[in-house]
Amino acid sequence: MDTIVYLRMKKNINIESEVNIKLEDISYISGEPSLVSNLKSITIHKPSKQDQQIFVIEAFSVIQKLQQLLPHVNFQLLGPNQTLIHIIKKNKKAKIPFVLVIWILLFVGSAMTIMNFHFDVSMQAVQQRLHYLFTGEEQKRPLWMQIPYSIGLGLGMILFFNHLFKKKFNEEPSPLEIEMFKYQQNIDQYVNHYENNLNNPDDK
Structure with a gap:
């Protein structure tokens, strides 16, 4: 046997x-x-x-x-x-000038996106109106509201992505990790399908 x-x-x-x-x-x-x-x-x-x-x-x-x-x-x-x-492939050490250029591009792009969004929804006018409702006074720059809002926006992004540099706050996957997982799955499915078609031409 x-x-x-x-x-x-x-x-x-x-x-x-x-x-x-x-x-x-x-x-x-x-x-x-x-x-x-x-x-x-x-x-x-x-x-x-x-x-x-x-x-x-x-x-x-x-x-x-x-x-x-x-x-x-x-x-x-x-x-x-x-x-x-x-x-x-073996990872090469990242060059500092290259990293700085990418960081600046991402920073400027993100800042422009946030500013354009706030301009589209008239965030400054909304905050001015809220300041008037709370205090009864008109103020072009209600900093007591804008500064905490800006800090909260940054903290909210950190909590949303569940990452601060390499530190992770909990074991729950972040939305970015889930999207990367889905993207990898799609690549795997494509490669599997492509390989199968090469090995089995009649299945095309």
């Missing part, structure tokens, strides 16, 4: 360039302990210059390779049929 080994492909993994991809990197393995320990070290793919930054490893090709090496083992696939590989 053949020995049964169960494989469950991981949905996606991140690897550094020029690192061999082993079976344990792309799948969870269950079976006889001695056999599993040997299977973990089997190299499934060697990254080359032709590989793009994102590519797919199909479970079918993995099982095919494993059966060639171990014909007496019965491999059973559970879960996803493929693993998405993200090749991470």
